[in-house]
Structures are given as structure tokens and as C-alpha cells.
Amino acid sequence: MNSIPPNAQFDDRPLFSGLKVLDIASFIAGPAATTVLSDFGAEVIKIEAPGAGDPHRHTYMSPPNPSSKENYAWQIANRNKRSVVVDLKNPHAAEVFARLVKWADVLVTNFPPRVRQRLGLNYEDVSLLNPRLIYADITGYGELGLEADKPGFDTTAYWARSGLMHVTREASSPPALPVPGIGDHATSISLYAGIVSGLYRRERTGTGCNVQTSLIANGVWGSAMWLQAALQNARFSGGIDRRRPPNALFNSYQSHDCRWILLAFVQEDKNWPAFAQAIKRPDLLADPRFADAEGRHVNSGALVTELDHVFGAHPLAHWRSALDVAHVPYGVVQVWEEIVKDPQLLANQILVPIAKRDGRVTMTVDSPVVIKESPKVAPRVAPDLGEHTDEVLEELGFDAAQIDELRAAGAVPIWPLKAAGVGSK
Helix, strand or coil: CCCCCCCCCCCCCCCCCCCEEEEECCCCHHHHHHHHHHHCCCEEEEEECCCCCCHHHCHHHCCCCCCCCCCHHHHHHHCCCEEEECCCCCHHHHHHHHHHHHHCCEEEECCCHHHHHHHCCCHHHHHHHCCCCEEEEEECCCCCCCCCCCCCCHHHHHHHCCCHHHHCCECCCCCCCCCCCHHHHHHHHHHHHHHHHHHHHHHHHCCCEEEEEEHHHHHHHHCHHHHHHHHCCCCCCCCECCCCCCCCCCCEEECCCCCEEEECCCCHHHHHHHHHHHCCCCHHHHCHHHCCHHHHHHCHHHHHHHHHHHHCCCCHHHHHHHHHHHCCCEEECCCHHHHCCCHHHHHCCCEEEEECCCCCEEEEECCCCCCCCCCCCCCCCCCCCCCCHHHHHHHCCCCHHHHHHHHHCCCCCCCCCCCCCCCCC
8 A cells, every 4th residue: 555755745835936947939739738837737838939939929910810919829738838039050049948947847848859859849859958857849740751851731741641520521522621720639638747757766766757749649549449440440421411321319409499419329328218207208219210229320321311400490499498307428529608607617717817917806727637636726827928038048147247248249139029919808
């Protein structure tokens, strides 16, 4: 049986208080992983390139993203961090980078392998400066192979390449673009898990390690159930048509007020009688076409026709009440205006308050990892571009004259100006 070490220390500090993280990643997956660390109290310094900084500062302005005067995309992946602008391509920045690496416990990057090689940013390079460093890198298509340096985004590497985009559509419909960032956020949790595993390994060995994951690996993991079927030469039924599905009780239906309801009867024989009573169609139980699961599957098109008429006769509120009373598994396809007010999300602190720079308090999406005995820190707004450059350089031991020299050499900006239109609010 495990026992608590006699010298164990317990206090009220956040779980990762004192953990130092260097975020040299862009867009979503890598930065989102360091956000999870920061939610538990880690100190995160984000390194951005001169000019526009991380390109993700601007993606919220691009269709099909919702239009807004506030940079919602930047907040979700970069809250709690400090931003430092350094030109890693500039040889005069070498000492700045070296001190940052020595300062850090964790380094996260999504530079392609060839770029890391060119910048001297490989694990083999930085581990010489800090042997205890947990070096976490994320790629689109993996570290090896002909496509190791190929640019990868969640839509291309996670969704399209993995097969997920192929199957999450109606049989007669073309693939649809998913909400941006779904694959990135899923992958960020894998990267977070790898980092935490690396830290545990360091506790046991005293040395750091190289943690890796990729968008394509996480997309394939997401589609693993059906991919495993393909590996074992299973027979696939083809695309899914909701009018003639394999199972009419695992299908979507539209209410009178044009809302969609998803039935998910995994235990079909158990749920079918209660469902038929709830929709006030006990006659369906006596219909020989639907008497058992095999019959319902063979005659799924006929059952869908019946249920389309049933659900189309009443609004969503009616069906919520009826299906809840029957205790059958279903889901409502919620719209954004409902999700942001969902009482279940608020009760479980999946949506949490965040104070903006102007004093307003709004809500933000919390990271999904919860440790009851280690509460998270209150979220802070994401940084403006280069907001903390001088502050961090001073903490690293650079004096005013040395900082001026770095500016003169172009290693850091003359002044960390806010990128146009992307300030945190």
C-alpha cells in the first residue's frame, strides 16, 4: 500500500505553482496545452516573433469565424501568460534564448523539424543548456516520414486525414468544415498529459525528456474504433442516411419548431418500450415490423417516417419534458445562445468568470481537467503583444544597457507595440 512520505508538504498553493513554462508555439494546440498548465498555477512566458506576433492573434477576424470587436480566439488559448517578443533568428538573441531555456522547466514548440534544426531549437540542442527540461513538441503529421515538415492544421491533419471528416456527414453530402480548433483542443490535452508524464519521469530520474504528439495521431486516436475495424477487414455499411439509418433509434429528428433531437439508444431493447409510451405511440410496440431489434433495423426507413411525423407535431419543450420523464438517452442539438447559458456548464464551472482589462467581468471556457483537491487559479486576460518583454528580460538578469543593446541589434523590438486590432479587452 502506498503511504504519504513523512516529509510531504501540503499547502494552499496551486498545483503547478513554481513550474516555469516557455511557450514557443503558435496557433492553438501547443499554446492551449500551456494554458492548462497555467490554469493550475504554472508561470508561462510566451515567445512571439517581431511584427504581428503569433498568427493566431488575427485568426478571429477571418471567415467563417464569428465577427467580434474582441479577440475571443486569443483569450481561450493564451490567458494567464506573459508575452515576450524576441527574434529567434537574430544571432544577438542567442543569450536571451539560452537564459530562458535555463529558467524553464517545460518548453513547448510547434516549429517543424527543419525549422527547429535551423534555429538550434532541437531537443538535443536545448537539453545541453538544461538537462532537466521537459521538451514538448507538436507537429501536424509526426516527426518522421516524408511529410514531417508539412504544415498541418486541425482541419487537414486531425479531421480530413484521419477519416473523421469522411464519416461525420450525411451520405449524400460533401464534407463540412468543423468548428475551428476542435482537433487542436483535443490534441492539447494529449500534449498536456505528455508534459505531466514527463515531469513525473523527471521526479523519478532527475533528467528531462522529449515529449511528442501530433494532430494526425490524435485524429487517428479519435477515429480509432472504426479504424481498428478497417485494420481487421471489417465490412462497412457505407455512408449514413438519416432517412434510412442502420438504427432509427440512434438518429436525429426535427421538432415542430425546427430544433433537432438526437436519440442515442445504445440499449435499444431496454429503451424502446419506454420511448414508445413517452411519445404516445404504444401501437408501434405491436407493429410486427418493429417487434424486435432486428426488425427495427431492417425496417428503419419505415420507423424513421413514423418518428418524423411524431416529432414534427410538437415543439422542443414538449419533447424535453416527455423524454426526461421516460429516462431515455437523448440529446438536444443546442445553439450557441443556449450553450453559453447552459446551467449544467455553469454548475460544473465549465464556464468561469474572467475580469477584462476595463474591469468588466465576462465568462470564458475553462480547461477540462479537474483536480478537486487542487483548485485552479482565477483566469487572467491574455497578454498584448510583447507586453512583458522588458519585465522578463530584467528578471533574466539583463540590465538597462544590455536591453538597449538588444534593441539596437534588432533582437527585441524598440517598443512592444500592440498588434493592430488584436489587443486584449
